[in-house]
Amino acid sequence: MRPCVLVFAGLDPSGGAGLSADLQAVAGQRAHALTVCTALTVQDNDRVYGVQPVDAGMVLRQAQALAGKCAISAVKIGITGSAANALAIAEVIMRLRERRPDLPVVLDPVLASGHGDVLSRDDAVRALAPLLPLATLITPNGPEAQALSDATRPDAQAHALRARGCRHVLITGGHAGGNDVLNRWYGPAAPPPPATALEGADAQAAGLLGEWRWERLAGEFHGSGCTLAAAIAGQLALGVPTAVALENAQLYTYHALRDAYAIAPGQRIPLR
Structure with a gap:
């Protein structure tokens, strides 16, 4: 049997x-995605033109049917689609953790599309509030980290998010400039930061674990952010340590983007 990842996300036509x-990226880790639809969208490979949240009761029923039959790893x-859906998802997670307190939860805090198109009926930052304390790992890009923390420096952003309950x-x-993409991992029990890390006490307080x-x-x-977060969830479902899961998922995502293909002018599709 393959381990199962319970996925909450919107349908992208x-x-x-x-x-x-998410389904493809989880499968790429040799795990299986159980997909709960939170919203229907009108979009192409570049823009989002409309979002219709799924009723929160239906989100809950989808998840309950799957969790009642399958072991969730x-x-x-x-995207949650609405604040009501976020509450429903939080309820599901709390019930699952009654059986498995260490259940990994990966939150991709999608606030808008790459072009800035809104993806939630309600204020997206407020809608995520009940999910932040439940997240084992949150994977914001720079703009999302700033919106969720009201801070501009990565160490301050991480410190604020961890103060709200996010473990990692x-x-x-x-979204930053330069020839390289720099991803920073913060979490509990941080060792002394290396000389190349962010300076001194701020990085240490934020819990910088790796770059x-x-x-x-x-x-x-x-779909690059979806790919990364889902790959991490798939890796964690396999039971590998967090550091290994992050390394493997980033390598998988890099290869998927490197080999991306076109379906129309504009953004390319990662080869997952």
């Missing part, structure tokens, strides 16, 4: 992000 991306959360924070650098540098690839990609 282009097949590049959301449930489609990890949870991955993408992976701040990705895809990865990846060559910045040319072009833009549809």
